[in-house]
Amino acid sequence: MVGGEGAEHVGADLEGQGWGATRAWVEKGLSEAERIEDVARLRGGWTSEMRRLNICGPGGRRSLVLRSFVEPFFVRHAEGLLTREAAVLGLLGSTDVPAATLVAVDATAQYCDHPSLLMSLLSGTVRLDDEGADCRAELLARQLLSIHRLPVSAEARPRGYQAWTSPERVRPPEDTDQPELWRRAVDVIRREPPKYRACLLHRDFHPGNVLFTGDGNGLRISGVVDWVETSWGPADLDVAHCSTALALLHGVSAGMRFADRYVAAGGTLTEDRAAHLYWRLLDTLAFAPDAEKVAVPWREVGRADLTPALLTRRLEGYLETLFARYA
Template identity: 85%
Template sequence: MAVDEGAEHSSGRADDRGWGATRGWVEKGLSGAERIEDVAPLRGGWTSEMRRLDICGRDGRRSLVLRSFVNPFYVRHAQGLLTREAAVLRLLDGTGVPAARLVAVDATAQHCDHPSLLMSLLPGTVRLGDEGADRRAELLAHQLLRIHRLPVTAEARPREYQAWTSPERVSPPEDTDQPELWQRAVDVIRHEPPEYQACFLHRDFHPGNVLFTGEGGGLRISGVVDWVETSWGPADLDVAHCSTALALLHGVSAGMDFADRYVAAGGTLAEEPAAHLYWRLLDALAFAPDAEKVAVPWREVGRADLTPALLTRRLEGYLHALCARYT
C-alpha cells in the first residue's frame, strides 16, 4: 500500500540504483514531453517497495505510484498478485470506489528490474491515531459495504478467498497465561467453513489501506489501496479483518464495535453466532502472536506505541471478547 504522509524525497537521478530498468519502462510510457522530475519512497507497507514518481511536462505536473515486489517470496507470487490487482483496478474504474487508475503493469519483470505495477496517485493520507478513530470507523463501515455491493459478473469474479492461517499454524504467545483461551479459539477454526453468501471482497481492508482527507465534519475517504488480495467470499471475512486491525490499533472495544457499525450501515453478516465467530477467529488468529507484520508499517507512520507486548495483550483481549459474545 502507498502512504504519502512522511515520504522521503530523493532526486530521480540519485535513486537510479536498483530500478534503472524499471525507470526506463516507466519513461517509455510517458508522453514525449514528460520526464520523471522527482522520486519519493512511500512508507507504510511491508509486502512491496513503493515509490511516488513526480512527472512534469508541457501540460503541467502529475504524480504516479510505482509498486515493485523485491522480496523473494512476493517475487515468486508476483504474477498472480499484480495481474489480479491490475484486473481489479480496471474493474473498479468508474464504479465510484475511490481506487487508483491503472497505468501499466509488468507482472513478470519482462521489462523491469522487479515485477511492478504503475498507477495514479490518490489524494489523502493514512490516519491511524486514536483521535477521531470512531468517526473513521463509521466511514470505513460504509465504504466496505459499498465494496461488497459491487455488481461483478461471473467472468470478472476474482479468485475464491484463501485462509491466512490454519489450526496447526497458529502461534500463541510463548508466555501466555491463557493457554485455554488460545486452544478454545483454535478449536473453532478446526471445523469446516460455514456456508456463506459470497460477494466481492477487498480481502485486506483495514485502516492502513484507506486514505482520508479533511477534518471533523469534512472528513472523507479519498482512496482505498492495495487490491492484490481481492477475493470472492463472505462479507464476514472482510469485516473480521478490519475488526482485528481496529482492535490492535485502538483497543478491544473498537474491534468489537466494527461489525455492529457494518450492520447499522446496511450490511448483512452470518445469522448464526457460531458462523460469524468462525470468520472472526480465522482472521484474528492469523495475527498471532504479536501482529508484527502489520505493526512494522504502522510504527513507520507514527504508532510507535504499538509494541509487541501491547499488541499481544490486545489480541488476547479481543479473542476473549469474541468468544464471550458469540458462544
C-alpha cells in the same frame, strides 16, 4: 499506500539502486516531452516497495505511484498478485469506489528490475491516531459495504478467498498465561468453513489501506488501496479483518464495534453466531504470532506506542471478548 503519507525523498536517480530497467519502462509509457523529475519512497507498507514518481512536462506536473515486489516470497507470487490488482483497478474504474487508475503493469518483470505496477496517485493520508478513530470507523464501515455491494459478473470475479492461517500454523505468544484460550480458538477453526453468501472482498481492508481527507464534518475517504488480495467470499471475513486491525490499533472495544457499525450501515452478516465467530477467529489467529508484522508499518507512520507487549495484550483480550459475545 497510494497517497503522499510518509514520503521519503530519494531524488530522481533510480539507476544506482537497481531500478534502471524499471525507470526505462516507466519513461517509455510517458508522453514524449515528459520526464521523471523526482522520486520519493512511500512508507506504511510491508509487502512491496512503494514510490511516488513526480512527472513534469509541457502540460504541467503530475504524480504516479510505482509498486514493486522485491522480497523473494512476494516476487514468487507477484504474477498472480499484480495481475489481480490490475484487473480489479480496471473493474473499479466505473464505480464510486475511490481507487487508483491503472497505468501499466509488468507482473513478471519482463521489462522491469522487479515485478511492478504503475498507477495514479490518490489524494489524502493514512490516519491511524486514536483521536477521531470512531468517526473514521463509521466511514470505513460504509466504504466496505459499498465494496461488497458492487455487482460483478461471473467472468470478472476474482479467485475465491484464501485462509491466511490454519490450526497447524497458529503459534500463541510464548509468554501467554491463557494457553486454554488459544487452544479453544484454534479448535473453532478446525471445523469446515460455514456456508456463506459470496460477494466481492477487498480482503485486506483496514485503516492502513484507506486514505482520508478533511476533518470534522468534512472528513472523507479519498482512496482505498492495495487490491492485490481481492477475493470472492463472505462479507464476514472482510469485516473480521478490519475488526482485528481496529482492535490492535485502538483497543478491543473498537474491534468489537466494527461489525455493529457495518450492520447499522445496511450490511448483512451471517445470523449464525457460531459461523460469524469462525470467520472472526480465522482472521484473528492469522495475527498469531504475526501482529508485529502489521505494527512495523503502523509505527513508521506515527504509532510508536504499538509495542509487541501491547499488541499481545490486545490480541488476547480480543479473543476473550469474541468468545464472550459469540460463543
